[in-house]
Amino acid sequence: KQEVTQIPAALSVPEGENLVLNCSFTDSAIYNLQWFRQDPGKGLTSLLLIQSSQREQTSGRLNASLDKSSGRSTLYIAASQPGDSATYLCAVTTAGGSEKLVFGKGTKLTVNP
């Protein structure tokens, strides 16, 4: 059974700092990995999707890497801003027919002005 873990559960940083969020998964037979952002009381916004054959994806100040063999992904946020404050969720889709996403419990990020 696929399990996804995110560390740390919460993180507080001053504005401008570069930071890394971690995600690990137990079964390396994944199809892809997605990073999402969730603001309080809101739905999920997809940030980056990495296919299993890719090593990284970049969008603006965000960079996500994937090491499938070790079951790890990191989300790097450069020059953090107060508007980046949210919960960041990592999710994997397993190989095979299922389209379901298996989520970690998220990292709650607070960027202080």
Place this chain on the structure above:
Amino acid sequence: KAGVTQTPRYLIKTRGQQVTLSCSPISGHRSVSWYQQTPGQGLQFLFEYFSETQRNKGNFPGRFSGRQFSNSRSEMNVSTLELGDSALYLCASRSGSGKNIQYFGAGTRLSVL
């Protein structure tokens, strides 16, 4: 292009009642998935529909059911509500061709009293 629309946004029900939640996917998307989010369990997959057929079901009791209509709109029903069904219910849509990005709605917050 309109995003994923979930109605209603908030619901208050009492134990034993039943509830129906609605999800309208992005135009042209044929796949709709449902997830339950609680503070304790995080995000858990309920089921996925594609072209009116249920393709996958998560590990939830039979009180949870769903369906998809010919216009891809989906409904989720929970019968005989229990206190533990209080959660944010999220719907996600994707085009259905390949395992691509899932787009989430804002969710329906269900409170069972």
